[in-house]
Amino acid sequence: MLNAAVRNVRGLNRRDHQIVIRKLAINSMLHFIGLLETRVTLPNAARVQNGILPRWNWFSDYNSAGNRIWLAWDDDFLDIAIMDIGVQFVHCRIFIRSSHIYVLVTVSYGANDMGSRRELWQALCTISGSIGDDPWLVGGDFNAVRDLSEVCSTSGDIRLAMNELNDCILNTGLIALPMRGERFTWHNCSDDGRSLWKRLDRLLANDKWIERWPDVFYDCLTPRTSDHSPLVLRGDCRRPPQRKMKGDLSANFKLAGEFLEISQRLLQEDRHEPLLLHLEHCCRLVFLKAVKIEHVMLQQRAKIQWMKGGDQCSRVFFRKVAIRRANKRIFQISDEAGVDM
Incomplete structure (x- = not known):
């Protein structure tokens, strides 16, 4: 499976932020990473990239407003072709050399305001129409939650924004992957006592991805140098081949x-x-x-x-089964106080 991660880094000009990304790639044995909100200007981009992972290939779109997304990959393991670019996403096709398969990956960074985010929802729906039977992974910071349980503390009326994100997931045929680790992926780091936590970051996949890797999930790690948690894809289910019986x-x-x-x-x-x-x-x-x-x-x-x-093997049926499996998987148990046991 693709060894991948996505993260809103909240700036990469500081050396300690760069070291954290480098350690994430090494410790998680990554071959691909999507970085959001780097805040690095074009003249400094090559220096920062070489300081993090000098042997990797990098893609950054400085033609789009804000240069919101960077991609990095180890070309000893992957070949990548950029398929489409928007202000809030980069869509690419990846060839995994070890398994000789192609997968599609879209790294997303939703806009802060709901009106602008609708461009991302429309773009994802358009991309979904061209996916076909390829495994497709979508991940990043969507700047929206799916339900009120993904918010801790007061956050105003977010029901319309929630509905629009859920409609996008439904219309694209994507499935929310199971998550392990931190419950919320973003914290406002407030010093005035008005702390706010949200699950703004997530990984989604289509039925073809889950069909190929049924045990897929992702870890939501401790944020450390950013207000967002890194998301690391897990669950390579390459099982050893069954031994054949000699003779019939x-x-x-x-x-x-x-x-x-x-x-x-x-x-x-x-x-x-x-x-x-x-x-x-x-x-x-x-x-x-x-x-x-x-x-x-x-x-x-x-x-x-x-x-x-x-008709039991239809994509609609399989998608329902995959959603049910994902919702029923248990990765950790907490006590009444919310402390992991």
Whole structure:
């Protein structure tokens, strides 16, 4: 899977901010990172980028207002082509060399005001129409929450903004990935006692991404040098291939039957030999296990054929299943005071 992270860094001119990003890339073994709100001017960009990850490739769009998004990747592992650019997003196609697959990634940085954010929602809906069957990941700072549980403290009337974000997620066919770690991704760092926490940052994916990597989730790490938490993609589910049985099951049944016949013949010669009794017992266990395996395999084949022929494998059905799985996964448990156990 793509080893990726996104983060609103709230400025990269300071050396300590640069060191934090470098450590994040090294400690999480990243191959791709999206950085938001760098606040670095064009004359200083190359110096800052080389100070963080000098061997990586970098993309920054200084033609768009504010230069809001940087991309960085290790070209020993990835090939990247920029597909589309907007003031609030960068959309790219990534070739993962280790698995020889293409994925699509959109790094987003939503505007502060609700009216301008509508341009991002429209852009994501437009992009979704060109995705096809490719795995698609969308991540970044959306500057909006999905429901009131993602806000701690007073934040005014945000229901319309919430509805617009949820409509965008629904219309694009994206699925909210499970999150582990910090509950809120942003804190206003207020010194006047009016602290405010929100979940403004998130990772979303389409059904094709989750179908390929069913165990995908992301870690929301401690913010440290920024008011936003880094989001690190996790959950590579590349399972080891199952070992193939030598020969087909019919040959295994035949072998087990011959073994049972021989043991019974020996028992007729000496019915009180403990070793032969043990031999027969082991043989019967092998035979019963083979029967059970055959039964399970026949069930699986029938299920696969039914799913292929029916409508249960539609993308709408799979998306509902993926959402239900994501919502039911438990990563941590807290006590009544909200302290992680």
